[in-house]
Amino acid sequence: MAVAGAIGVVAFREPIRSVLSLVLVMLALAVLFLLLSAQFVFVVQIIVYAGAVMVLFLFVIALFGPTRELARTRLRFQSWLSALFVLAFLGLVWTMVQGIKYRQPDQGTDLSVFGTVQSIAVGLFTTYLYPFELTSILLLVAAIGAIYLSRKKIDDL
Amino acid sequence: MSGLSIGGSQIDASWFLILAAILFIIGTAGVLVRRNPLVILICIELMLNAANLTLVVFSLQLHNLEGQLFALMSMTVAAAEAVVGLAILVDIFHVRDVEDIDELSEMKG
DSSP states (O other), X not given: OHHHHHHHHHHOXXXXXXXXXXXXXXXXXXXXXXXXXXXXXXXXXXXXXXXXXXXXXXXXXXXXXXXXXXXOOSOHHHHHHHHHHHXXXXXXXXXXXXXXXXXXXXXXXXXXXXXXXXXXXXXIIIITHHHHHHHHHHHHHHHHHHXXXXXXXXXXX | OOEEEETTEEEEHHHHHHHHHHHHHHHHHHHHHOXXXXXXXXXXXXXXXXXXXXXXXXXXXXXXXXXXXXXXXXXXXXXXXXXXXXXHHXXXXXXXXXXXXXXXXXXXX
């Protein structure tokens, strides 16, 4: 299902259908996260990705109307080149996955609380407090940048 | 050996990795083939999601929570990237309609 949605992302000509296919991929991946006992990541995936980021994409598309992608007349060789590259890359990753030797899992981890909000929070606010604060600064910078980029246009009007 | 116990049944971790690889490669193909800048941003999101899937899979495989924490970090970075990328796109679209990413070649040296 995730693969079907992903092919839809690339194959559809209208951007809006790509976005809706991506929502399908996000939801399928969210279910996989839940299966992999990553409950908090599951919730964040649904809220942040399938919710916020996709709504952002939809707003931008709605703002500028549907644009169909034209049939490409030039750069035909580019599709062949990328097909070649993609096949080589697929073979490479496939070989890597076949050759993985898995390490034995760490002993003594309580799997009944693995991935819950509490265990995530303990890791996030003790060991990884510094990267966590760095991401908050990153989000602040991104917000300021987005506001600045959209403010400039209003001054011009 | 590499089985993950999921809901009482054992599933090989390689299947998740292969799924993530396929998603990542579809995203790569999208970036390479598609010409609409918006769709290219969407495909980048797809690739980031595939990377997140591998992080979570290895997190469960190694019984180590750091993978999930790093997946959360990369989600944050992806959200910030999407916001800034879309803001730049909106800015460009205000000036003119761009249907082909190759039209945006003024900055090449």
